[in-house]
Amino acid sequence: MTIAKKLGRIAGLDRYVRPDKVQGAAKLDSNENFALDxxxxxxxxxxxxxxxxxxxxxxxxxxxxxxxxxxxxxxxxxxxxxxxxxxxxxxxxxxxxxxxxxxxxxxxxxxxxxxxxxxxxxxxxxxxxxxxxxxxxxxxxxxxxxxxxxxxxxxxxxxxxxxxxxxxxxxxxxxxxxxxxxxxxxxxxxxxxxxxxxxxxxxxxxxxxxxxxxxxxxxxxxxxxxxxxxxxxxxxxxxxxxxxxxxxxxxxxxxxxxKADFVKNTIENVKAERERVYDTLAATKGIRVFRSDANFLFIEAGKSYPAIARALKKQGILVKMLGDVAGHAGCMRATIGTKEMNDRFLACVREAAGS
Ligand SMILES: Cc1ncc(COP(=O)(O)O)c(C=O)c1O
Incomplete structure (x- = not known):
């Protein structure tokens, strides 16, 4: 195969798209750990x-x-x-x-x-x-x-x-x-x-x-x-x-x-926040949220998806917008951040979902 053909094949493949960097945004799109000081x-x-x-x-x-x-x-x-x-x-x-x-x-x-x-x-x-x-x-x-x-x-x-x-x-x-x-x-x-x-x-x-x-x-x-x-x-x-x-x-x-003991404390805080964010989302109209063992939540927003996407963008909150996934409509993946970041995210989603 010529180099041109090889490059053509590779160029046609799915690729990783780096997330946007937005100054001052609450970055909940890449599962990093901002709860660690x-x-x-x-x-x-x-x-x-x-x-x-x-x-x-x-x-x-x-x-x-x-x-x-x-x-x-x-x-x-x-x-x-x-x-x-x-x-x-x-x-x-x-x-x-x-x-x-x-x-x-x-x-x-x-x-x-x-x-x-x-x-x-x-x-x-x-x-x-x-x-x-x-x-x-x-x-x-x-x-x-x-x-x-x-x-x-x-x-x-x-x-x-x-x-x-x-x-x-x-x-x-x-x-x-x-x-x-x-x-x-x-x-x-x-x-x-x-x-x-x-x-x-x-x-x-x-x-x-x-x-x-x-x-x-x-x-x-x-x-x-x-x-x-x-x-x-x-x-x-x-x-x-x-x-x-x-x-x-x-x-x-x-x-x-x-200093793993210090980090382990933060992990416990993230897990506690994960449960709090889960509970709040589970009580939000039209939202389905899935139990997680990670530092993020998978959320199905259904009909509220476009309104939530607009509101998050306007307020400078980045989450991974996934669209329709495996029969679930309007999905997103949101990282658990600091309490303040999570509160901003929750307030935005609840308002956009009309809760
Ligand atoms: C499941 C999974 N594996 C591996 C990685 C990559 O991790 P690393 O930063 O160590 O390359 C990620 C990062 O998002 C991930 O979600």
Whole structure:
């Protein structure tokens, strides 16, 4: 195929569209963690910037980070590897352990980046729709996945917010033994469990996690994975490029993990706010809201969608507007922010919905 044809094919694919940056807006569209004090993060960044030597490649810094990540995830260091965001880890796993001509199974709706990257790399994607409450038919999924090389399970799922019940998730890992199973746990810090320990026992299961969400480091680009020793080893030594994360980001990430107890408090606040926002929306006329295990809520606004969209825009509140999703009309995904941000969002939605 000529370069022109290749570029033409790629240009025609679905792509990630970066969200708008609006000065002074309440940013509830990308599931970042504004409930974590900005000064807490900035202070760590300043202190780190003052003592690292950027003339050197990061050599020891990775080891320090592995140790902290392992402690936080409750596994031994040998099961951990990291990358420039979990996006980059996904990319590397797709290109090295799957690749053109292989087949992936996902449930939908799910994190569209994963599907887009599969399509970019010529990996065929089979989709199983979730049910109308976003529950997963485990048996149907396992049967579909049995025909593929690679399985993607986003749990808690973006954009629906729910985590698969643990016993179903473990059943899937058992039934899919030998397939490459990627469990995307970008939001598991806000949920009830993590499969990190299960992954550490299996070379074919990779749990993907990130410091972009709960740890408030989306801009630092630090993601990590937990998998069996062989997979983690090969990923670190050969699949991953030598210096994927800057010294600044590695050291900031390590410092913030040393203060994980502070972050855990914030996570508890976000969870409490999530329940409060849920309750208020559930009591709002014409709005349906879904239970979430993440730091965002999936909301079906139905007929009020256009009015809510206009009102949010006018008031400088950004949420992810999704339109119609899987039989649900007028949907949006709203991040849980600070109490003030959430109050602004709630007041706007309630007024626009006529509640
Ligand atoms: C499900 C899911 N996985 C992965 C990512 C990417 O995270 P990172 O910032 O670590 O690349 C996101 C970010 O939105 C996400 O929603």
């Amino acid at each position: 900005g000064e807490f993060v900035a202070q760590i960044a300043r202190e780190v910037a003052g003592r690292v030597d950027l003339r050197e490649y990061p050599i020891d810094e990775l080891d320090g980070l592995y140790a902290q990540l392992a402690k936080y995830a409750g596994v031994d260091e040998k099961y951990v590897a990291c990358g420039s965001g979990s996006d980059q880890i996904i990319e590397l796993l797709l290109t090295t352990l799957a690749g053109r001509g292989s087949r992936a199974t996902v449930f939908v709706p799910t994190f569209s980046y994963f599907i887009n990257r599969c399509e970019l790399h010529g990996i065929r994607v089979s989709r199983l729709p979730l049910d109308s409450d976003f529950g997963l038919d485990v048996d149907a999924f396992a049967k579909k996945a049995a025909k593929s090389d690679l399985v993607y399970i986003c749990s808690p799922n973006n954009p629906t917010g729910n985590q698969i019940p643990k016993k179903d998730a473990v059943e899937l890992l058992d039934r899919l033994e030998g397939k490459l199973v990627l469990v995307d746990e970008a939001y598991s810090d806000f949920a009830g469990y993590s499969l990190a320990k299960e992954a550490a026992r299996r070379d074919s299961v990779v749990v993907l996690r990130t410091l972009s969400k709960a740890f408030g480091l989306a801009g630092a680009r630090v993601g990590y994975m937990v998998s069996g020793k062989k997979t983690a080893d090969v990923f670190r030594s050969t699949i991953q490029s030598p210096y994927p994360v800057s010294t600044l980001s590695l050291t900031i990430a390590t410092r913030i993990l040393e």
